[in-house]
Each structure stands twice: as structure tokens, then as C-alpha cells.
Amino acid sequence: MKQRLLDELPIEILHILFSYLLAHEIFYSFLNINSYLDAAIVSYPNYQLNFQSISKYYFDLVCQHISPKRVIAITLSDDNDTCGQSEIFLSRFQIDQFVKLRSLTLIRIELKSLKYINLHLHKLDQLVSLTCDLTLNDSSFAIFQLGHWMKFSLVSTDLLSGMPLSHLHHLTIVQCSFKTFIIICNLARQLKTLDIELIGCPSNAVFQFEFVQLTRLILRNLSWDASMNDIESALLKLPRLRHLEISTSGLVDLADAYRWEMLSKDFVTLKFYFKIQLSSIEKTLASFRTPFWLIEKQWFVAYENMSFFTIPHFLQTHANEYFQLPRDSTCLNNAIVYEHITKSIFVDKIIKPDHRFTNVHTLELRNKTANADLAALPAVVDLHVVKTLLLPSSIEHKNVTFLLNNMPRLENLAINTSADQDFEDFFQENKHMRLENIHTLTICNQYVISNRYIASQLCHIFPRVKKLHVSVNRLDDMIILIDGFKHLSSASFMFKSLFNNDKQDLRQKINTIINGVYRFDGSCVRMWIENRMDISRKKNISNTSWTQRLEKFWHYLDFMLSQESPLSKFFTIFLIAYLHNIATQMWIYLVPYIVLNLFVCQTILGSSSFVYLSPIGSLFSKYVDRPSTYLFGYLFVYIIIIIGYIFSDEWKLMIADTVS
Template sequence: MSTCLFDSFPVELVHNIFHYLWAHEIFYGFARLSSYIDNVLVGYDRYSISLSSMLKHQFDLMCLHTRPEQVISITLVENNDTPNQSEMFFSKFDILQFINLRSFSIISSNQSIFRQLNLLCRLNNFQSLTLPHISDTYWCLFGSSVETTLPRLKQLITRDYPLMEPLNNMKYLTITHCYCHNLEYLLSQMTNLYSLNITLSLNMSTHWSRKVPMMNHLRQLTLCIQYGRLTMEKMHKFLLKMPCLMHFELRIDDPMDFVVGDQWKVWSQSSEIDIEEAKDIIDGNQWKYLVSHLQTFDFHFCLADRLNKQILDSFRSSFWLTQKRWFVAYDDLQSSSSLFTVPRFAPKNIIYLLNYDTPSCTSSDLCLDQYVDILNLPTLRPLMHHFINVTSLILQTDKDLCLDRILPYLALPQLKSFSLVNTSLLTQLSTETRFESIRSLTIDTLEIKFHAEQICIVFPRIERLKIGISDQETMLLLIDRLKHLSLVTFVYPQPSMFTNITYEWFVENSSRFKEKKNFTCNINKVEIHLWISVEE
């Protein structure tokens, strides 16, 4: 192993880099770079494992290098792309080997994963738990384990909140659904919270904001309104209960409609409560008095109506632009119009229509196109914007495909993923053309075997493939020819089309699997999922 740039970095600096990466990314990117870095890997004791949609050889490498006592976090994600991943991991490691485990996250409904909950209470350093929605059946099986673990937790992320007693140790709480009338009881059980992330459904006739207990230790609040109307009056009363709040993020996902005049008077009389002017919630002058003490304030408001760009005027004062440097944008060209702070809520997934224009912003220095990550094309239009950081291109049409127009998109500097309706476009590409940066390919329908051969030539470094396919021979061609292929989904045009296909069938018929059987598969009536190891 030759020396590398990282050999000149202090151990502490390399460790700080590792803090931002999952364990499989660290081992794949840094193992065997140099003897110095290998020693740094051995000495690092804050690995976080995420069992998600990773490549099979990265999983194998992670399992090879992982020392359980150096792992502090495990996340389990249910994913059809990686058949039997969790089972394979726990066949290699016992959860009790992770003696320094602090955090355990379940984003799955797999009962075998939930069984690990019964053992977590035996780990001395355990303090953070993430749970999905727990069905009554699962709660009967594993509820006692959760109840035993809750009092020691410092962090909880869940949809349910089965709180039977105060949790004085709780510092960080995320609740993904809560009715406003339950908020008082919920927060009264955890008065020492430092951070709260909660999604609320509101009822205007309740006084939920007044009944919330004082949260004197709260420094960070993320509030999402999933349903119902939030008024400035209630927002003001709510924030008064958090005198030490420093960081606030607000999302209103229920589109706000702004009716004014007599209609509001009618609503006010019928509900027997005071209903203020709705536009206050999107008025920067009103917000100024509520959030002036904060270090950070971000918001995203979905709007039912399309408003003009003057909506930004109240956010152009010196308070917003100079004192706080909080910048706001308005977008009325996507599926619903919205008002939001940037860069926090700059659109990352856009529909690139013919009339697309970059959202209006209170800062002329911010180019919002640079934040776009996913580009959807309902029609193939000329590329007129600088989407320099787009990683995924989704071509939603097979009409009027012109090679001169599609090539600029395929040349985007960060493009890694390409999705198209069918393979007709491939007939226009020369066999000398290579798009080696494309690592993920999705094709709704593969028409003929020749197109599969074109895929192998034009996209030779594909690692992830999802494709509609109608014959077994083409399936084998793609597996054997695409040497970097690791995650594969074959979709049948008709249910139960390949009833004869099994794990053994792949071993017998694929030259790649005859040589090495390091793969798993999941076969159902509509899809085949393969997770394949790749020799590096």
C-alpha cells in the first residue's frame, strides 16, 4: 500500500470525517488505503451501522471489519432490494456483543427484527430508540420490553407514545403523529426536553397552545402541521412556553387557503372563536416579533392558492436580509405553490416543465438550481438551467425523444441515476457511447433482447437495476454481462409469469452464479429481487 493524502491528517481529523459516514461507507472508502489509515480504522470506536440499500460487497466488507464493541448505533431498514440482509447480519453478530451500543433504530415491520428489543435493556450504554408504528399484535409481544427501556432513554423517535410514567431522562423526542389535544399530557411527562420534533393534527376549537406546559429547557423545536389551520395567535402562545428556544423549524403541509373579508366573519361566528386574518402566518413583519431572539428559523408553507411574487416583500426588510440573513423563496410552478426559507427548503426534487422558472428568492446571491437533486421530465425539453448537482434523472415520456436534447442531461456532472419508460432511446445511442458515471438504471419495459445488449455496452458500470422484463434469457444476459451489478429487481409484465424460477435455477443457469454463489434472492408473484456480491 502506497502513502496517501490522508496519512498527513491527524487521527482526530480523520475521526471527525468518519462521524458523517456509515460504517459500510467508511470501510469501503478507507480500508487498505494505507497502514496508517488501517490503524485509524481499528482505533475508531463510534461506528454507526445502517442495514439499508447498500451494495452486497459493501455489506460483506463491513461484516468482515466490524468489531461489535466499536459500534454505537444500528439502524434496521426494511428493504426488498436486499433480501435477508438483517437475518444475515444477526447470523454473524449477536446483539449482546454490541456492548457500547447507544442507539437502535427499527424502520421495519419484520418480527425477527423486533425480537432484538427484548435484549436491549441488557446493554448498559443504550439510550436512544427509534420505532415505527407498532401494531397491537407486536405490542403484545414486545411492549413490555419497550416499557422497561423507556425510563433510561435520552432519545426516542416513534409514531406512538405509550407513556405510562414521567420520563425525566428524555432529552430528544420525535413524534411523527400527535393530535393537539394529546400534546399537554405528552409534554407534561417530559419536562426536561432539549429538542422536540413533532407532527401535529390541529383542531381550531381547542386551546392546545395555552395548555402546553412550560418547556424551560427546550432549545430546538421542529413542528410540522399535518392537518388543520395554524394561526399566529396560537403560534405566539405556543412559543411563549419555550423561553430558551434557539432553533425553530416550522412546516405546514396542509395547504393554506387565504379567504378574506366577509367569509372570515361567517366562519368566526359559526365556530364561536376568534379567527384572525389568515395571511398573518405568511407575513414576515408578523414573524419578526416572534422569532427575533432565535439563532435559526426555517419554515415551509404549502399554499392552496397561487399568489403573486409580492408575497416576498415582507421578507425583504433589514431584519431578514441583514440582521438575520434569513432568505425566503416562493415557488408557484410545482404541484402546489409554497413559501419557504432557503437553503434549508430549497426544492431538491422538481418537475422540469416547459414553463419552469427558478423560484423567486429574496437573495440574488443564491442560485436555487444548484440544490436540485432529482430532475423529472414529463416531456423532453431543452436543458436551459444550471442543475450542476442533479444526481437522478427521470424521463417520464417515450415521445419525440431526440438524442441531441437528451445528451446534455446525460452529461450533467453529478448524474448517477437514470430512469426511463422504455428502451427505444437506446437505439439512437452509438455502441461506442459509454455513460460510466450512471450507477443506477430503471426501465419500465424492456422490449427486445437487443436492447439488453445495448444496456450492457452503454451503461457498463450499473450497480442498481430495476427493469420490466418478459423472458428468462434476457434476465440472465443482464446478470452475467453487467459485472458491477449488485441490486437487481426484475418486474414481470404479468403476475406469476416465472413460476419455475428459484435460487437453484439462478445457480444452474447463470455463469456468474456458477462461479460464485454469493447472492440472495426474494421471488414473489410480481418481482424478483437479487442482491449480488461483486468482486472488487
């Protein structure tokens, strides 16, 4: 029925629907359903490619079906979870093939790719929006033997040599030198939005903007000793400016409410952060409590730690149990401050504030709080919106269960370890859980995975993990994790020690395991994984395949024995009865003396045996899975049987003495 309804829609309506989706969403959802939808996909002219944090599968899907002439926006990222992406993309397409490209975003692009793109930018006649995060990887800086600031200056200036500044409308550059900024001001006269984070800005710099079309201006982290006269002079030739954000150091006259009111009458938004020292705090705040600020614009300011800023934009986004509202503020409604908090950290105890945190996406519990009573936590934080949870490995199992049951949107889990034993205990207490909602798993700090059983069980506990960040001791442990997490798209493995010779050997072995891209950052291996091959089919490590199959069966057995279902209970009873019968028959076969048989059967295999073996079994099961615990118990019985057979005469004399 749904397919027929889609067939009845005009292609124009389908194209409107496609305009709300990214390219990989369109291809994955509608491709190869029928010829009509395929025709709509082929004829759609405005594809947007956003490859930031994308899986390798979706990336390949887009590259296989996209037509460069129908793309209007591209986002490329060589960040840790998509390392080497730009090089792969540029090996498949020429940048000048995207003749209709209007928006280009480059995030932590490798220097080689950045230089190549720079050479062809001038060919993109329709490009009007350019965003560059020039926070390059350390390996990209190896070519520059210059100071810290010059690295960014050189990269930015080189980038400008091919940039079509004259017809750009939107420009964002993270970490831009002052020299580059001056070039932009002189050449990019058609800009409508400009977002710049300046570095190395002279304290006596003079800003003169002549952007007639500019409606939004964002200047971040200026080291500029600005005065109000400087601000007014800089904004004088921006007649269409409606949105201003600026953060800088400066003189005390930057807190002049009347001059800001005259300057910002036509503004829609005003956000500022000034490092200044006020002599009369209350008098200054009073000047910002006029109807213009509180009623007409609803712009509020605060002064804290020698900083004068608008709120809530420049307030910190995280809070602990001792969080306090800004003491010196013009804010009329504290709810906007609490809603601005997106991360909540509890260290020692849970204290209920005056208002509930309703927008916390990241929750972190530390130290004593992790093992305290969490019943009051939902009254402090809305757990239903939490997506990321950070826990210490020392947390009690009941608190883990409580948190998971009250966080329906939880996707990311990070476990902080202070000692190996803490994580071992955490693992044993929670190894029978199955958390299919966790997509990102991080085990940080001290714990190094060096146990094949724990590596395999992690794959069993978190079957839907897509991103993984852990420390490993051996290549084998990394292989088990890659092969075990079937949905893995990116991973970071921190090795305890990794030298250059080890890297070469590791590269060869990685190439036999995965189809993907990887990068070495010191002792860390970062991977963007295309798909996992079946390790048991690889000849160079085939000697471990039978152990992996045995472990897989063992973990399924362990999982079944730990469940509370009727099937699990029946299986457990059947297994115990079967092993009990084997032990009994073995005893009868080995010891023909009926009197001795009856006596020892009652002693070893009777109900009293549970009294003696229970403490040993409890200790054993704390560190080993259930099948191993059962096996240990019956091996213990077999050993006693053999001892009874060897020393049957001594048993006979002992029984005779007891009877007499």
C-alpha cells in the same frame, strides 16, 4: 509518500480521522496497507455501522472484520435494495454482543428480525438512541388478521416490551400508535429528543409531557383537534425545549401570533402546520409581521388551501413550469422558497420564473418539453446539481446529448415508456453512447425487455450501473442483465406474469446464478447481489454460452464501427474493402463470360449500387446494428451473383439485345 505520512501520525490522530468515517469506509480505505494502520483499525473503539443502501461487498467486508465490542451505532435496513439484510446480520452476530451500542436504527425490518431484536434490547445498557421505521413489508403483516391501525399498534407495543425506555435519550418511531405513545410518555423520562409520527390519534386526546431533559420535540400527522390552550398545556412542563415541530388539525386560535411569541421566546426553531380555516387572512398574517417574527427569529408563515404553516419547511419540494409563490405569506425574501425546491417537472413548455432553481436534484421532462428546444433550461434550473433525470422514451437524441453534457453530477436515470416502439426508437438513437456516470437505471411503465440484443446492449451503454429496476419477460433476459452489469449490487425485476409454480422454478435457477439475497413482492423479484458468476460456466445453461460470446464480439464490432476515431474509420474501410473483394472474386469465379462480368460488375458492385441499396440499408440500420447492416448488404450481393450465375444465358441475350 502518503503511506509514510500516515505511519508518522499518532494513533490518536488516526482515531480522530476515523470518527468522520463509517466502518466500511475505514476497512476499504485503510485495511491491509501496513501493520501500523491495521493496529490503529483494531484498536479503534467507536465504529459506526450504516448498512442502509450498502453494497453486499461492503456489508460482508464489515461483518468479516468488525468486533462487536467496538461498535457504538448500527443502522439495519430490509428495504428493497438491501432485502434480507437483518436476517443475515443476526445470523452472524448476537445483538447483545454489542455491549457499547449507543444508537440503533431499524428501517423496514422484517417482522422475524424485529421480534428477535426486541427480545434482547433490554441487555443493551448503553443504548440511548433508537430509531424505528415500522413501515413493514406487506409479507410481515400476514401474521396479523387485524385492522390497518392495529397492525402498527401491536407491533409498536410488542417492541416496547423489550425497549430500555428508562435510559433512552433519543427516540424516533415512524407510524406509532397513540397507545404506544402514551407508554413512552410515562416511561421514557430521560428523553432529550422525541420524533413521533402518530396514527389513530383521538380527536379529543390530551397531551401531558413531563420530559425535563427534552430539547427537541417533533409530532407529525396528528389527527388532533387542538386548541392553543392544549398546546400551551402540553408544553408547560418542557423547560429545556428549544426545537418544536408539530403538524395537526385544530381550531382557529392556533394562528394567534402573540401567544406563540410568548410560548417560543427561548426556541431556536419553530415549525408548525395547522389545518384551519381563517376568516381574516390578511389580519392574521399582519400579526406575524412584527420584529420578533421577521427580524429576531426570521420565522415566516403562509396560508394556502386552508392550511396555515411556517415556510419554507412545509412548502412543497417540487415545482412545474406553472409554479407560483404562496400568495398569502410574510416571507421577505423569495429566494428561500426557490432554494427549497428539489424536484422540477416540465410538462408542456419551459417558462422562466422570476428566480432560478438552484437546488434541484431531480429533473423530469414530459410530453412536449422533451422534444422542445432546451437552450433556455439552464437559465431556469442549475443543471450542475442535478443527480436524477427522468425522461420519456420519445425524447430526441439531440436533447439527450444536451442534458448529459450539462449534468456533470448525474447518477440516476429513469426512462418512462408509453409504447414499445418509443423505447425501440430511443434505444436505436442512443445505442452508441457510453454513459459510465449512471449508477441507477430505471426503465418504467410499459416496456418489457424481451430481446436478448437489447438486454446485452443496455449493459454496454450503462457499464457502471449499480442499481437496476426493469421489467422482463423471461428468466434468460434477467440472467443476461445480471451477468452483463458487472457492478450491479441490487436489482428489481418485474415479470409480466409470475405464478407460484414459476416462483419455485425461478428460485432454483436464481441460486445457480448469483450469490445474494432475493425477495418476491408479487410479480417482482428484488435482489441484493453479492457477486455474479460467469454464466458460461454453468452446466444447466451452457447451451447459450456460445451465443453470448458471439453477441459480445458482435457488440464490440458494432461499437467500433459507430465511432469517429481514425482507427474506427480505418477498420470500417478495411472491412468494406475485404467483403467487396470477396464478392468480386466470387463473381469472377462463377461467371466466366468477360462481357457479362464487366457489365454486371459495374451494375451490382459499382458506384450505382449505393444509389439502389442506400434506402434499404438506412431502413435496415434503424432497427439492427451496423455489422448486421453490412452483412445484409453483402448477402444481397451474393444472392444477385447466384441469380446471375443461374440465369447466365438470359443475361447474355439481354446484353446482346442492348449492344445491338
